Amino acid sequence: MKLRYLLALLLLLLPACTDSGAMPMTMLSGSVSSAGCTGCNSSNDSAVWENPNVRDDASSSASWRAIQFTTSETLCVTGIVMNVADSTDDTITCEVYTDSANEPDAIVGAGFTGLLDEIPDGYADTECLFAATQTLSAGTYWMVAKPSDTIGWGKDLDGVGLSLYSTDSGSNWGASSYKLIFDLWGCTQP
Numbered sequence: 001m002k003l004r005y006l007l008a009l010l011l012l013l014l015p016a017c018t019d020s021g022a023m024p025m026t027m028l029s030g031s032v033s034s035a036g037c038t039g040c041n042s043s044n045d046s047a048v049w050e051n052p053n054v055r056d057d058a059s060s061s062a063s064w065r066a067i068q069f070t071t072s073e074t075l076c077v078t079g080i081v082m083n084v085a086d087s088t089d090d091t092i093t094c095e096v097y098t099d100s101a102n103e104p105d106a107i108v109g110a111g112f113t114g115l116l117d118e119i120p121d122g123y124a125d126t127e128c129l130f131a132a133t134q135t136l137s138a139g140t141y142w143m144v145a146k147p148s149d150t151i152g153w154g155k156d157l158d159g160v161g162l163s164l165y166s167t168d169s170g171s172n173w174g175a176s177s178y179k180l181i182f183d184l185w186g187c188t189q190p
Contacts, residue, residue: 037076037133040187045078049184060152064170066097066104066144067180068162075136076187079112079129080143083154083181085122091148092116094128096184099140102162103173108141109134116151123154127185134186143182144170154181 049069080094095111097104112128128145146169159179166173 037135037187040076040078040133042078042129045185045187047081047183048075048077048186048188060150061165062147062150064144064146064166065153065176065180066142066164066166066173067182068099068102068140068142068164069184070140071136072138073188074138075184077130077134077136077184078186079127080145081125081127081183081185082143082145083123084116084126085124085152085154090116090151092128092151093146094130095144095146096134096136097142097144099142103164104142104144104170108136116147123152125183143184145182146170155179156181 049071077096080096082094091113093111093113096108098106098108100106110131112130114128116126142164155178157178159181161179163176163178163180164173165176
């Protein structure tokens with residue numbers, strides 16, 4: 001009887017995701033809570049939506065940047081990884097938005113706002129960990145990054161995906177001539 005109880009307890013304590021997500025990156029925040037997605041956190045997350053783009057160019061701007069993604073299953077999202085460069089200590093906000101007519105619409109939940117530390121030696125994959133794990137049902141969404149000042153954006157001139165920019169804090173969006181290198185991190189819901 002005790003063995004069965006211990007096995008049941010052990011199964012409840014196992015995380016929903018076991019992939020370590022070995023992508024090298026700069027961490028911008030601490031761990032997240034597992035609200036809404038039991039067992040998914042920054043210790044066991046991995047890329048749940050990977051952008052296949054490879055950086056072959058770069059540009060700098062202070063405009064908001066967004067990339068669209070679609071999921072066919074429920075995702076537990078812990079953060080966004082983006083390929084950026086920054087020569088000063090600027091603030092950045094990273095959030096997930098719902099989609100409306102192929103543009104970002106409404107913020108899904110508390111994202112990340114914090115200091116984008118100076119990144120030496122060019123571009124680096126930088127993770128913005130959200131304040132809490134967000135649950136996304138199947139659908140179309142946007143990863144949105146809002147820098148406080150000019151930063152360098154890693155881009156793929158021949159990449160895939162819909163990338164937009166906004167120079168007026170999201171009131172109007174324009175199509176970008178290049179594709180951003182953003183990934184979404186989290187876990188698939190068991």
